[in-house]
Amino acid sequence: MDRSTRPDHGNLVSPEESTPPPYSLYASADVHANGRVDVDLDSRFARTLARVIELQQEDIQNPPPNYAEERAIQETPVPEAPGEWDIHLNIVIQIVGSRGDVQPFIALGNELQKYGHRVRLATHNVFEEFVSQSGLEFFPIGGDPTELMAFMVKNPGLIPQMKSLRAGEVQKKRAMVAEMLDGCWKSCIEDDPATNVPFVADAIIANPPSFAHIHCAQALSIPVHLMFTMPWTSTRAFPHPLANLRSSTMNIRTANWVSYGVVEWLTWQGLGDVINRWRASIDLEAIPTTEGPSLAETLKVPFTYCWSPALVPKPRDWPAHIDICGFFFREPPAYEPPPGLHCFLESGPPPIYIGFGSIVIDNPQRLTNILEEAVARAGVRAIISRGWSRLGRDSSAEIHYIDECPHEWLFQRVAAVVHHGGAGTTACGLANGKATTVVPFFGDQQFWGNMIAGAGAGPLPIPHASLNAQNLAEAILFCLTPEATRSAHDIAFKMQYETGVSAAVHSFHRHLPSHRMRCPLIQSQPAVWKYKKSGHSLNLSRTAVQILINNDKLDAKNLRCHDINPIYIQNRRWDPITGVLSASTSTGSSMLKATGEMIYKPYQEYRRGRTPQPAGESSRDSLPLLPSPASTVSDSSNRLGTAGNMAGASLKGFGKVTGAYFKGVVVDIPHAAAEGFRQIPRLYGEEPKNYGTVRDWKSGAAMGGRNFVDGMTDGLAGFFTKPIKGAREEGAMGAVKGFAKGTLGLATKLPSAGIGLVAYPFHGITNTIESAVRSKTRKAVVNARLREGYQMTRRIRLTDEEERDLLQRFDVLMHRLDV
Known part of the structure; x- marks a missing residue:
């Protein structure tokens, strides 16, 4: 049979396979038993996504923050010689999947070692021997790839089959994902399990199914680079590999782009709550539902695709922080056939x-x-x-x-x-x-x-x-x-x-913020500490800090973690109506959850108090027939303790309700309104001014002030200047358009300026308070880095002359800062 006439069996469903459960929010997609997703382009969800995509286009093509500037699109990065990159990093490679998924990254890890990097490959426990024999450090993240592969064969789509739901397999997979998320975080900061040598990651490379990558990078403020064998970035060139596009009047290029959004939303729907619960355990805020599906694209995370451009050339709408490097091949192993x-x-x-x-x-x-x-x-x-x-x-x-x-x-x-x-x-x-x-x-x-x-x-x-x-x-x-x-x-x-592995290493190096990474005292080491004193700061490596501490040149209390690549996840707003509705819904949901806890938690304490305690030293054969005075006092004490615990749980729940209410009313809803009004000029082609990200009270106050001044000035001035400008360019019709734009600008920029004058500072104050409260993870990172620095100075000993030179250069640098 000629392949052009061969029937496509991709949409057949075997009779014994049940229909997937309904997901009403995503009525635009039907999932077949072979894992293909039918995308209804005429559904309300798909049309909404198309409108959002049009709004996002300018944002998507902007240069990624804290990474290299946009460059001309090139099909394959040019490989570099090992001597061209001389900062030696701790790199953790996080991989979830089968042996075939792990093997290419062993080749990548071996290539990275040629540049002096310390490479740890974090994956499933069963691959320990496979990884260790290659000369890479191994870290177990849990998860059973055999069970994972079996689940995927039974449920190749994004929505599980009903029989898998009944068998409890979905909960097992979610529990496995939670285990692997925790294992990926530990792979970033825990000692080597075989040698007990301390390790703290300076950069992360991961495949997307490991899911933890961006979040670990955010917690550590380090670079992250994704690598994968399958298109994971929206493009107009072709649809998502898992999507079947139904016939529609929608432009085919826009339809291709929409298919990625639909698949991403389906994926996030199944695991978003698991990821957010884990994020809370490492002191990170929950990711909004609207931001989770396309997080990598929003943050402009560098991406390297590991396939040959001879098969799939790079789409022209992929920006320069996305590369196609060729397949990854390892060195052929020595083999003698049986x-x-x-x-x-x-x-x-x-x-x-x-x-x-x-x-x-x-x-x-x-x-x-x-x-x-x-x-x-x-x-x-x-x-x-x-x-x-x-x-x-x-x-x-x-x-x-x-x-x-x-x-x-x-x-x-x-x-x-x-x-x-x-x-x-x-x-x-x-x-x-x-x-x-x-x-x-x-x-x-x-x-x-x-x-x-x-x-x-x-x-x-x-x-x-x-x-x-x-x-x-x-x-x-x-x-x-x-x-x-x-x-x-x-x-x-x-x-x-093609030189896939070498080109991928160059792609990784090219996107690192090298200007923020190098230690001025030991240039081959990355700066991971920020030393702050008398209003001045200096970024230093682990070894340099430890030597300076040993020589009483600095005090550890003046050290802070150096944020090489800070990641800020914003809840973007497109207009004031949807923004306020979304913030109000989120506030109501938080209050409802806290109210449930206020009722349920005291009941839990009551049940716990009523549970019989072990008999202690009394034997089963010699139980007292009557309560002794001591036991009566003990029972009374237990009842009082239970009542106290119930009251405490109730007050704690009430505090959560009150906190959710005030945070929503005072911070979240006004901030959503201010941002929504600020974004409306996008509708007529005017790009809002970028004031950066609100990180703390200082940046919040600065943004509130700048937005107030610019909003009042532009709103009032635009009301008069836009009609004049329109008339010059297009005559009478241009004057009408300009009047409409000026009126809309006046109606949106002034409210944004007024509301934002309060909303942005309060948003910054909230971030400052939450950062102070959520300090457990930051302290763990500080301790891990101090421990690693101490161990490094014992392994990498400088000569007396090198140490004196380092101390002298430190004095010179501090003197220059003082001057």
Whole structure:
């Protein structure tokens, strides 16, 4: 069958699979059993997203704060020599997924080590040996990838199947995510579990499914860089890999962009509450529902995509903080095949390879039968990998079953490959010029199957639920055609000039705020401390601070953590109506929750007081028949204690209700109104002035003052100048437009100025108070850095001359600051 006429089985749902539960808020999306999402572009939600997207466009294309300035778009960053970057960082790489997800980042970690970086790879416990043998430090974050893969095969979409809800699998997955979030945070600040050597991260690299990355970076105020094998950034060039766009009158380029918003909202819906509960445990505020789905894009977090531009070129609407670097390949491991495999390869023509890696399926025997029958129908020899599903039985003359075998070695010796479409396996097959059939199960696998088919290097992907012996045999035969082989060889030819891992390291370095990272005393170390004295400040490294402390040059009480890359998550407002409604709803929700606690918590204390206590030293056979005076006094004391606990819980709940009310009425609602009025000029193409972020009472007061002056001045002046300007440019019609703009500006800028004069300072005061109260995490980071600095001075000893030079340069720098 010609691949252009091959039916798309992607939307078939097996009869035994139940309909997903209704999610009324997201009526614009239906999720199929194969993980594809039907996006209804004519729904109210999709149309609203389209309008929001138009408002966001200018904001999205602005340069990212605290990172490098925008540069011309380039397809692949130019690799650099190891000597071109000389600041040695502690880098933690956080990866969630299968062995195939971990393996490319081992190659990345080894490349980073060449630049003098200390690299810790934080992932699932089962990969400890795999990571440690590569020479990288390992940190366990929990989570079972086998269970995760099994869950994803059963629920490849973003919304779980009803049978998974009934079986409690969703709660297990949410609990696993909570465990991994906590493990990712510990990977940033806890000692090495094998050597007990202290470690505090200076930068984070992560794949998006690890979820903790931006939040850990915010808590530490350090750079974060995302790397992934699947498009995760909105673009007009193509829809989200998990989205099927329904026919609509909406412009196709806007529709492509909307598909990312729909998928992001569905993802955040399932895990947003888990993430916010974990954020509270590390002293971070909850992320608003409107900001959580697109957080990485809003914050302009640097992103490196690990695929070949020969397959998917960089979209023109992706800004310069997003790179495509090529696939990540590790150094081929030394491998000696077992006698059975060697004999099979030598006994006939090159076989095809079939394997699904770490995919875990419920019925491996059924899949084995399909594979064996398809191989027989195609009349080929095959090597089949058992994988995590333990496929197969005894080998035969035509089929040889294998366990672990490096793809880099094996794919040079086969005629074509059939696999699940994991990015690493896809890359290895194409790099060796092998035509490929993809049988996707979930995630980015369908995306890679489509890209391979589009390049002519394989047939259309066959979703695993639709796989049978007939369509698999046809796919294998297509891969063996001269046309498919030629297309695969063409891709391999282009890929041989790519340096994925080296280019990714350069991309990582290029986006670091290097001007804020270097220690002036030890230039090869990052500055992690801010030394403040007499109104002056100096950024210093761990080792420099410890040496200065040892020589009584500074007092540790004057040290603060240096915020290399502070991250501020704002609740953006688009207009005063929705802003005030959203803030009011949030306030009401907080009050309702606190009221529930005010009622339920005292009841909990009552139940706890009524629970029988252990009998203590009294034996089961010698219980007193009558209460003794001592026991009567004890019971009375317990009742009084219970009553006191109930009263305390009730007062605490009342305090939360009162606090939520006053915070909403005095801070949140006025701030939402001021911001909403300030943003209205966007509607007629005028960009509001950017005053930065309200971080504390000082920045709040400054923003309130500047917004008041500018709002009053621009609002009053614009009422007269805009009609005149419009008349000069467009005549009478321009004067009418200018009058409308001036009137609208007067009606919005003056209220924003008046309300903001109070709202912004109060918002800053609230942030200052909350920062002072939430100090547990900051203290933990300070202690971890002091401990690491002490250990580093014991491991990295300076000579007496180097130490004297450091002390002299410190004196000179402080003298210059005093002058």
